[in-house]
Amino acid sequence: MSNIAFTRIQRECKEVVTNTEITETGIMIEILNDTLTEIKGTIKGPPETPYEGGTFDLEIKIPETYPFTPPKVKFITKIWHPNISSQTGVICLDILKDQWAASLTLRTVLLSIQALMQTPEPSDPQDGVVAKQYMDKFQLFKSTAEFWTSKFAKSPKPENSEYRDKVEKLRDLGIREEEAINVLSCNDWDLSRATTYIFS
CATH class of the missing domain: 3.10.110.10 (Ubiquitin Conjugating Enzyme)
Structure with missing residues (x-):
């Protein structure tokens, strides 16, 4: 340097x-x-x-x-x-x-x-999936971002128990926790869609 x-x-x-x-x-x-x-x-x-x-x-x-x-x-x-x-x-x-x-x-x-x-700028995204969720389903985006913050950024807020349960269901199928969170988040926390995505 x-x-x-x-x-x-x-x-x-x-x-x-x-x-x-x-x-x-x-x-x-x-x-x-x-x-x-x-x-x-x-x-x-x-x-x-x-x-x-x-x-x-x-x-x-x-x-x-x-x-x-x-x-x-x-x-x-x-x-x-x-x-x-x-x-x-x-x-x-x-x-x-x-x-x-x-x-x-x-x-x-x-x-x-x-x-x-x-102040995110979803019209100029780095992550298209997140940007789409932000624009189409803002509440879902917000709860997902909060879940990631408590999970990965150690926020003291309690984790969303419904999301936690879905992650556990995928973990029971042998999926790593981080991958389970990723796939569920990308599939709007729809467990059957996430499962189909992983195993297809």
Whole structure:
């Protein structure tokens, strides 16, 4: 990594760690190696969203050509959101692609991702299945996102017992829990459709 990139990342990490305003929004970072190329980001789910109470970890990889190239950021914690892949955690956000500018920082990136969690853009989705559910069956989307938040992001809210039972039924058939949750979520929690999908 170039000196420019190294100095810049050092400064940005310090900015996130020491800024109380950022800490209050529930954003944190942890440097994972000496070269500052691998960083773990943490975002608290925004209030009054299905992600409230959850803690979401992100993988941040800093390229050699930073800050002229955007960091590669994806969710490690599974999340049900139209602009984030439920399978890979890849995020559809313009500033991580063609709208990146060298003036942007890690702080801006993490705050923008948190804002995206608050205000999804289903018309420009990363995950078509989630976006369709968001637009066609919003209540179902919301309860699914809440279930994923309590399951994967450790939200203190109690899990939806009806969804829990359906997951257990698939587990009894030998399906891994994560796969059961995925398939049920993609099939609008219709157990027979999910079962047909798995075994067809």
